Amino acid sequence: xxxxxxxxxxxxxxxxxxxxxxxxxxxxxxxxxxxxxxxxxxxxxxxxxxxxxxxxxxxxxxxxxxxxxxxxxxxxxxxxxxxxxxxxxxxxxxxxxxxxxxxxxxxxxxxxxxxxxxxxxxxxxxxxxxxxxxxxxxxxxxxxxxxxxx
Amino acid sequence: xxxxxxxxxxxxxxxxxxxxxxxxxxxxxxxxxxxxxxxxxxxxxxxxxxxxxxxxxxxxxxxxxxxxxxxxxxxxxxxxxxxxxxxxxxxxxxxxxxxxxxxxxxxxxxxxxxxxxxxxxxxxxxxxxxxxxxxxxxxxxxxxxxxxxxxxxxxxxxxxxxxxxxxxxxxxxxxxxxxxxxxxxxxxxxxxxxxxxxxxxxxxxxxxxxxxxxxxxxxxxxxxxxxxxxxxxxxxxxxxxxxxxxxxxxxxxxxxxxxxxxxxxxxxxxxxxxxxxxxxxxxxxxxxxxxxxxxxxxxxxxxxxxxxxxxxxxxxxxxxxxxxxxxxxxxxxxxxxxxxxxxxxxxxxxxxxxxxxxxxxxxxxxxxxxxxxxxxxxxxxxxxxxxxxxxxxxxxxxxxxxxxxxxxxxxxxxxxxxxxxxxxxxxxxxxxxxxxxxxxxxxxxxxxxxxxxxxxx
Ligand code: SF4
Numbered sequence: 001x002x003x004x005x006x007x008x009x010x011x012x013x014x015x016x017x018x019x020x021x022x023x024x025x026x027x028x029x030x031x032x033x034x035x036x037x038x039x040x041x042x043x044x045x046x047x048x049x050x051x052x053x054x055x056x057x058x059x060x061x062x063x064x065x066x067x068x069x070x071x072x073x074x075x076x077x078x079x080x081x082x083x084x085x086x087x088x089x090x091x092x093x094x095x096x097x098x099x100x101x102x103x104x105x106x107x108x109x110x111x112x113x114x115x116x117x118x119x120x121x122x123x124x125x126x127x128x129x130x131x132x133x134x135x136x137x138x139x140x141x142x143x144x145x146x147x148x149x150x
Numbered sequence: 151x152x153x154x155x156x157x158x159x160x161x162x163x164x165x166x167x168x169x170x171x172x173x174x175x176x177x178x179x180x181x182x183x184x185x186x187x188x189x190x191x192x193x194x195x196x197x198x199x200x201x202x203x204x205x206x207x208x209x210x211x212x213x214x215x216x217x218x219x220x221x222x223x224x225x226x227x228x229x230x231x232x233x234x235x236x237x238x239x240x241x242x243x244x245x246x247x248x249x250x251x252x253x254x255x256x257x258x259x260x261x262x263x264x265x266x267x268x269x270x271x272x273x274x275x276x277x278x279x280x281x282x283x284x285x286x287x288x289x290x291x292x293x294x295x296x297x298x299x300x301x302x303x304x305x306x307x308x309x310x311x312x313x314x315x316x317x318x319x320x321x322x323x324x325x326x327x328x329x330x331x332x333x334x335x336x337x338x339x340x341x342x343x344x345x346x347x348x349x350x351x352x353x354x355x356x357x358x359x360x361x362x363x364x365x366x367x368x369x370x371x372x373x374x375x376x377x378x379x380x381x382x383x384x385x386x387x388x389x390x391x392x393x394x395x396x397x398x399x400x401x402x403x404x405x406x407x408x409x410x411x412x413x414x415x416x417x418x419x420x421x422x423x424x425x426x427x428x429x430x431x432x433x434x435x436x437x438x439x440x441x442x443x444x445x446x447x448x449x450x451x452x453x454x455x456x457x458x459x460x461x462x463x464x465x466x467x468x469x470x471x472x473x474x475x476x477x478x479x480x481x482x483x484x485x486x487x488x489x490x491x492x493x494x495x496x497x498x499x500x501x502x503x504x505x506x507x508x509x510x511x512x513x514x515x516x517x518x519x520x521x522x523x524x525x526x527x528x529x530x531x532x533x534x535x536x537x538x539x540x541x542x543x544x545x546x547x548x549x550x551x552x553x554x555x556x557x558x559x560x561x562x563x564x565x566x567x568x569x570x571x572x573x574x575x576x577x578x579x580x581x582x583x584x585x586x587x588x589x590x591x592x593x594x595x596x597x598x599x600x601x602x603x604x605x606x607x
Binding site: 030032036040046049061062073078082109114115 | 290292359375602
């Protein structure tokens, strides 16, 4: 067993693969009322052209496993509670990213009674990713900033 | 007042089909369509109550529930009239009671485990077998239709188009056609061409995406990656042609401002040809992947009879053998000679819905190659028709027939109604889930690949 581990370590050291970044980030996405455009671009950010996973950025199934809450859409009144619940379920330290103009409160469409508005109205936003929708490369570039030591 | 029901029954026996029902504070409006594409809008004053038509057209179930939530209209005979838009009501008000040995509920959502839109599903199960599914959507309800009221007809377009990013062209064009119908304008062949191009560009990336989604649902990473890469190329093509990956801003009421030079059109045509060839080869790989193919048949069945009863539309209905496609009789668009396709094995299961996307992609490539010929310049809708207070527009989105009804007050929106293919199909998803195992639901759901945003508005 130990020999195997030693061999594995040597193999890793000897292969010419580039060194990975020394960090990874788990992202939980919450759609707080988007038009689905931001979701479709986020989906492609994990597809072959951009492939977020290779940078150590992965979308995880539960907020309990997440470092970052990535929120899309203008927050609707109906998504207010679920969004807060997801946030409070996250371990600390936790960060919030607002994805797309709607999440940033720009150019909102809808009835005032149905919208809370920008994500910022509810949660402390650490990262803003503008665009309607931002394309996969822009999403990836913005998220990569989270890997830099703050 | 009860003539609402009688007139509807008469129209049905006359060959009309239900397409939409919605309310205003004073009226019930029912939209009917014929195979030849003609539409008929019936208006009835309601004074708070009308007889239901849900027994004549079960497809009107959601529409009546929405009209009740929105304008307080009661539908006599529709019992129980469960809320649709309204949340925060007792569980037993919006779920169907399911009793029996070991029957229990599993609640999923509104937040799901992947990059998925928000919506709540309440499964009634015994063990892992689904007995019944109550979907509670409208978590993303933004009140777009109401917010459009009082805006100019031009401004109103955004409220329809941005209801859904995945169907922005279809919803926008349905809205523009409705406005033009009300204004007595008819699209010229040039305008018809550019709009048809937008609709098919949208269908191309959507169908590629939907095939990728089913691969993901099965856990076939190779298929998912390959079709996701093609989806990315299709969106880049959208951007090359219109400046936007989702075609936002390309639709206008009364005309089109798109200007695409001949060389760009030519390059786009070559890219469409390349995408056709590559999706063919990617599809062949899926066909020869035995373990993938074994996962698809007999899961999530929606047969033709139920598709008709529930008013299912689009690829979901055609995969069940219902050969209906709004493109076949579309007015104001360039679909001359278009005939709907259905798969040979129209079993209405996950496999048939997947195959349906592949078949429709071939049609879409063909239409695109025909339309991507020569420069695309500004185009207009020509005056000369009859002006009226309410206009109707219908298009076939990637999810199915989408109707838009616009009532105008001069050049302003008085009432907007957008009934999308997704709205029409959600009840069919709930139906198709019954009898299947709970872990199969994500796959079934992906095989319909409906938008929540489109339904919630
Ligand atoms: S920012 Fe644009 S794409 Fe994203 S949810 Fe809002 S309208 Fe849709």
